[in-house]
Amino acid sequence: METVSVVPEKETITEEVKLITGSEALMRSLVAEGVETIFGYPGGAIMPVYDALYDFQDRLHHILVRHEQGAAHAAEGYARITGRAGVCLVTSGPGATNLVTGIADALIDSTPMVCLIGQVGKNLLGTDAFQETDVIGVTMPISKWNYQVTNADEIPDIVSKAFYIAQSGRPGPVVIDITKNAQQELMTRPFQYQRCQTLVSYRPRLIPKQEQVEKAAELINSAKKPYMLVGHGVLIAKAEKELLTFAEKTGIPVATTLLGQSAFPADHPLYAGWLGMHGNYGPNVMTSECDVLIGIGMRFDDRVTGNASLFAPQAKVVHIEIDPSEIDKIIKAHAPVIGDAKEVLDRLTPLVHPNDHTVWRNEFRKYDAIEDEKVKRPALAPTTEKIKMPEVIDLLSKKTNGEAVLVADVGQHQMIASAFYQYKRPNSLITSGGLGTMGFALPAAFGAKVGDPSREVIAIIGDGCFQMTIQELGTIAQSKLPVKAIILNNNYLGMVRQWQQLFFERRYSFVELQNPDFITIARGFGIDGHTCNHREDLSASLDTLLNSDKPYLLEVIVEKEENVFPMVPAGTSVASIRLE
């Protein structure tokens, strides 16, 4: 089949025009697109590109990771903090398949990423050639778009299309599979790069329909107990200010999802807390009390709704979302508004009546008091022999004034990092929400630090997670960027152990780890660190970590069998939330 892509008709070329190779065209395209950083790993089928990159080192900062999965997560961390697509450059076959976890992670967490992947020459396609994998087939269900480039002329237009698709609408990962011949051969026409602005078949709606906005405003104005759930979409749209204005005008309490953390300042009186399986007590149970529920840039994930058929059945739902396929997917929307969160809030705010909902808001405080007494205070009380995870995050929050970027891995420590850090600035919690990818944090923290070196970036990692991408210590050491990492070590796969304790009669099936000496390993990589065993050393230990101007690893030995509460058991109603 023929493509109807953006490639224009071939032009006749005159002798004196210098023609460039596909690889050079790729480099020039990336420069023209404004790319500054590439996370990559060379190999056979991408060598012509790496050769071209040799001449572009002054314009394109390439970071050599230690495993392609590290490149993918670093690109995600970079994208999450900058809002621009992270770029990965890897070889065919295993290079590509090692990226797969990161691509799937980026898709489900709406993270813009452009993966440039080498492929065997066009003539070898389909022959089971060395390091040949059907990358298009493999990545089709886990990418927003993918494309196989088989001749050099296609490169500029496909690259511009890739960045446009990755970064617009609901962002996501895009894969470009480039055959080796396309990298090597000369283009048949002069290089020209035009940034893609629009595509015939792909036109995300940013500006909402006025009637949808009006209907939403009407519902909100009629509400006695309105409640806002805000997600990652607010951060992606950079709509934090608009959200704040809207919230302050309407007096509607705001809860965030896990990925929506830091979209609304945690110290604001309208901030109710966060939602979900391990979210706060009030925010979860109040979904069953409100009369109008306003979801903004969120997708009613099952970790938020619990049993969806029992989720907020009494409420009229306003769903503000850029992706039309999310409307009615899990929770039926009475007033859907398709559009970019910023554009929608800009139009919605003038239509809503000022209010303050004091009585309603105070109802949240009742639950907060219960949660404080049953969960938070005991969690922070120095009652155990060993340090507890919440103590570490709470102290870290105070020491950094809630202004650091936490990059949390997956498990108990992730939930604690979300619950006990008071996020004050946007884009301050970077974590793998949808896919729950263990090993995400270390490379993603590195990518975030590359993306914004001015911010303090601290990875919060469990001892299990750390060993999944531990090799990226090498990348960090080589870059010399002061990425900080805290390992909360309980010698367990803590969240799985918690489930086994609560739901599988304490049958601890393969969750205990015999760990290596992490500090010795870090030193082997040239990264300094130390272990904190005792509560009285914790403050000084965190100071050492924070004051270091180099990468630093702090291992905190924590209580082995602490559980994370509140907890909504999987598949139940949020009303079944357990506090102990």
Place this chain on the structure above:
Amino acid sequence: MTTYTICIFTENTIGLLNRITIIFTRRRINIESLTVSETERKGVSRFTIVIKHESRETVEKLVRQIRKIVEVLAVFGYLNEDVVYNEIALFKIETPLGAKPLDIETINNQYKAWVVYWGLDYVVIEKTGTEEEIFTFFEYIKPHSILEFVRSGRVAVGKTEKGLVEYLPETEWEYYL
């Protein structure tokens, strides 16, 4: 179970069939029939996919997921009464010496089917119609030893007055469902 006809307009590019069908596979929705061809607009392909499902909601969600594919221009989900639809079927029927002769008049007049090829000891009959009409004819012709039977899968056009392709790509598409 309700029959739905999903019409998908796409750019004509490699791999789109795969991209579309994995959306069905992931949701464990079986495809009853599928046809693809280029439309009156160059570079625009039309997929006609027939599925049976008990939940209209699931089909609506499916339609939205298909719409999300970058190269997809528009998607419409139809109930049977919303479309004019047909299939073509070919029957290869054994006609050995001494067998009961085919009643061509009945085949032509009653079943609107036509012999399109005469072999030495077989004929090929072409029957156009809805799935039901084809199966009615199938039942009729079955006693004559069917050597081969093939159906094309449904093609369908909506019963709206406008040509669907006229909508592409300028207007904002709405889902028909």
